Amino acid sequence: MSKRKGPQAGSKQAFGSYLFPHAMTRAKQREVREVLRAYRRAARGLLAYHLRRFYETGHLDRRLDPTKAPLTTPLSDRYLWVCSQQVVDILSGYLGVLEERVRALILGSTLPEEQKGRLLRLNARGLWQQRDVKTVKVGGQEMPVLPEDLRLLRHLFRRARKENRLPRLGRIAMHLDGKVARLEARKDWVPKRKNRGWRARRGEGVALFPLWLHLSSLVPRQPIAVPLEGNPYAEGVPGAWRNFFQIGEEGGRVYVRRVKALEGRPYTPRTERLALDVGLSPLMATDRGDLLGRGFLRLLQAYDAEIQAIARKAQREGRRLREVQEYREAVARLRAFLKNEVNRLLNRLVALHAPRVLVVERLDLRAPGLSRRMNRLLSNFGRRYFKEKLERLEVLYGIQVVEVNPAYTSQTCSSCGYVDPGNRQDTQAFRCLACGREINAQVNAARNLLGRSSSPDGWRYTPKRQILQALLRECLERPKGGWSAARGPWGSNPYRVYLPPGLQTPPPGNKRG
Numbered sequence: 001m002s003k004r005k006g007p008q009a010g011s012k013q014a015f016g017s018y019l020f021p022h023a024m025t026r027a028k029q030r031e032v033r034e035v036l037r038a039y040r041r042a043a044r045g046l047l048a049y050h051l052r053r054f055y056e057t058g059h060l061d062r063r064l065d066p067t068k069a070p071l072t073t074p075l076s077d078r079y080l081w082v083c084s085q086q087v088v089d090i091l092s093g094y095l096g097v098l099e100e101r102v103r104a105l106i107l108g109s110t111l112p113e114e115q116k117g118r119l120l121r122l123n124a125r126g127l128w129q130q131r132d133v134k135t136v137k138v139g140g141q142e143m144p145v146l147p148e149d150l151r152l153l154r155h156l157f158r159r160a161r162k163e164n165r166l167p168r169l170g171r172i173a174m175h176l177d178g179k180v181a182r183l184e185a186r187k188d189w190v191p192k193r194k195n196r197g198w199r200a201r202r203g204e205g206v207a208l209f210p211l212w213l214h215l216s217s218l219v220p221r222q223p224i225a226v227p228l229e230g231n232p233y234a235e236g237v238p239g240a241w242r243n244f245f246q247i248g249e250e251g252g253r254v255y256v257r258r259v260k261a262l263e264g265r266p267y268t269p270r271t272e273r274l275a276l277d278v279g280l281s282p283l284m285a286t287d288r289g290d291l292l293g294r295g296f297l298r299l300l301q302a303y304d305a306e307i308q309a310i311a312r313k314a315q316r317e318g319r320r321l322r323e324v325q326e327y328r329e330a331v332a333r334l335r336a337f338l339k340n341e342v343n344r345l346l347n348r349l350v351a352l353h354a355p356r357v358l359v360v361e362r363l364d365l366r367a368p369g370l371s372r373r374m375n376r377l378l379s380n381f382g383r384r385y386f387k388e389k390l391e392r393l394e395v396l397y398g399i400q401v402v403e404v405n406p407a408y409t410s411q412t413c414s415s416c417g418y419v420d421p422g423n424r425q426d427t428q429a430f431r432c433l434a435c436g437r438e439i440n441a442q443v444n445a446a447r448n449l450l451g452r453s454s455s456p457d458g459w460r461y462t463p464k465r466q467i468l469q470a471l472l473r474e475c476l477e478r479p480k481g482g483w484s485a486a487r488g489p490w491g492s493n494p495y496r497v498y499l500p501p502g503l504q505t506p507p508p509g510n511k512r513g
């Protein structure tokens with residue numbers, strides 16, 4: 001089961017797409033493949049067409065007429081419209097990746113803090129290619145937009161664009177709707193009880209299959225009739241089938257998926273807020289102390305070794321990695337593993353705590369011990385699978401997902417608030433140099449995320465330096481008595497230079513006890 005953008009992208013709805021086994025002859029599969037090839041070629045042309053419009057107007061236009069695009073294609077106008085919508089969905093996903101990157105560039109820059117804040121707001125609104133925006137609304141108030149901010153944003157966008165290749169459309173599946181595909185349920189078959197598959201009525205002349213997909217071909221008025229078996233599991237999932245199909249090719253075989261709009265499930269929250277720290281060993285930790293997916297890193301290392309070996313062999317043989325079947329298969333296995341782990345563990349957390357609000361950081365999976373290639377794969381797919389799953393939890397159960405900025409959550413003590421890079425012993429262990437608290441590093445980070453979720457917008461648009469200063473201030477202003485963090489070992493803390501003026505000389509350390 002996988003989640004895809006539905007026919008109305010942007011609407012709050014979860015979709016499942018399910019494989020339906022087909023019984024196409026080789027000749028029919030060949031016909032479908034011809035459509036698929038033409039579709040992918042057209043998609044590339046339409047991508048360039050939409051992108052050109054994006055640079056002219058500053059935004060993507062779903063209603064842009066694809067039949068006016070400069071391309072030669074055997075596809076009908078209906079196919080072109082379907083293809084064009086899909087290309088817009090893919091491009092908006094790509095712009096989302098660029099937005100993330102621009103955000104990171106702004107936060108990592110040496111610009112004045114105030115300008116960073118302004119640029120982050122413009123970036124979040126996607127104003128990369130706008131030249132004449134004069135104001136933006138911030139909390140109900142119109143704020144002026146400075147031309148030099150727009151210029152700088154455009155420059156950062158260009159840089160992000162250079163670092164991130166455009167999506168490759170050579171292997172996409174077609175996402176088709178009723179314009180070009182129509183499903184027929186045979187009257188001479190009846191669904192079994194509780195939707196568990198199909199049964200043929202007795203009698204003469206009964207069709208061999210319960211479902212037929214009539215798919216437009218490259219020849220007008222000569223659709224391809226695709227015989228489909230039922231999928232008892234998918235038919236039992238609560239929801240409503242949509243007139244929406246995904247047709248692609250994997251391992252030389254054509255596949256057909258149907259799309260279902262999933263129904264919300266009854267859900268009673270038992271926990272108000274649950275914060276989640278995503279790492280690699282374990283994959284997830286919560287503020288409640290759960291550690292889930294402890295074997296995750298070890299398995300990744302095994303995948304990494306396998307993929308690296310394939311890459312080295314391909315290089316020796318002078319072959320391009322993308323064209324090596326073995327590599328594609330290994331990456332497909334890795335993706336299936338990642339997706340399965342993310343879904344499985346998040347399902348478990350929901351079953352364990354039933355949170356009303358889930359607090360997460362920006363989900364970027366990276367590990368120093370893994371190859372660059374593996375880190376790239378992890379970062380791309382991991383983030384995507386997390387996002388998809390969280391969206392699904394939001395739609396199906398109404399769980400609210402709150403994203404917060406994770407800056408310094410791994411170096412701040414969740415007990416006393418003392419922040420110091422020395423608190424972090426290694427990837428697993430946290431030991432506070434001020435209060436002596438020892439705790440799993442990720443659980444500690446999750447607790448800090450939880451605390452941060454109550455600040456306005458979770459400090460998501462606050463530059464790192466400002467966050468550090470706020471943390472230092474908080475930690476010094478904590479009420480004395482108990483373990484006051486002000487007694488921390490400031491002399492060896494590299495952050496002491498960011499203390500508010502007047503406090504840069506550490507207070508005399510009254511010894512504990």
Ligand SMILES: [Zn+2]
Nearest residue numbers: 413416432435
């Ligand atoms: Zn502490």
